[in-house]
Amino acid sequence: MLGAIAGDVIGSRFEGRPTKSKSFELFSPESTFTDDTVLTVAVADCLLNGKPYGATFREYYHRYPFAGYGGRFQIWAATNQEAPYYSFGNGSAMRVSPVGWFFPDLETVLDQAEQSAAVTHNHPEGIKGAQAVAGAVHAAAQGKDKAAIKDLIRNRFGYDLDRSMEEIRPGYGFDVTCQGSVPEALIAFFQSEDFEDAIRNAVSLGGDSDTQACMAGAVAEAYYGHVPPDIRQAVLSRLDQELRQTVLAFEQARA
Secondary structure, eight states, rough: OOOHHHHHHGGGGTTTSSOOSEEEEEEETTTTHHHHHHHHHHHHHHHHHOOHHHHHHHHHHHHSSOOOOHHHHHHHTTTOOSSSOOOOOTTHHHHHHHHHHHHHSSHHHHHHHHHHHTTOOOOOHHHHHHHHHHHHHHHTTTTTHHHHHHHHHHHHOOOOOOHHHHHGGGGOOOOBBHHHHHHHHHHHTOOSSHHHHHHHHHHHSSSSSHHHHHHHHHHHHHHHHSHHHHHHHHHHSSSSSSHHHHHHHHHHOOO
């Protein structure tokens, strides 16, 4: 899941200041983790320790209240609201990558992705976005090639994955819906040459940069087999001790 966190950290400084270029410094003093990282780690904590998704998301919200959450999530978490809020935002998809690594078979991955999404994002598109990212991570971690991963996502979820980055980039803007950002993040991965290129592709869309790089990075880590050591070190150094410990514990558990 470090690939997802790397995408979040690298993309963070471009949120609200989008770029359409792939030529940028990966890290700056502004590069930091956001809610994407916090909730990704929360999902990992749930899987490692058998904790419930909803209560754990609230726990992490209160631990990191200024990480940049969406407005509806913030109200849900801060008021201890029990009911989900029928969201189709990409918050369900940005946090789900640990699920793709953790379970041995696809159907369990998709079921757990739905469970992780539905405590907040119980709209069909919110669930579909989470399942698509988790399914892609799982397939990549199982050694499937890009054609097989693309067929899986297209056939199960109906996303249009045949567009090129050059077709998408010029007219694409900030979109926090699953249906308007998950396919594009996956395309950024499919058209990448290596892990770093997947992150650069996602950021260069000029959309919800941290979340799209988070989703693309999640699949890219699973497919390319690792996060490059220099990126890994730069990302881990930006996490506090608690987040870093959970990331490393999750890596050890899945090894």
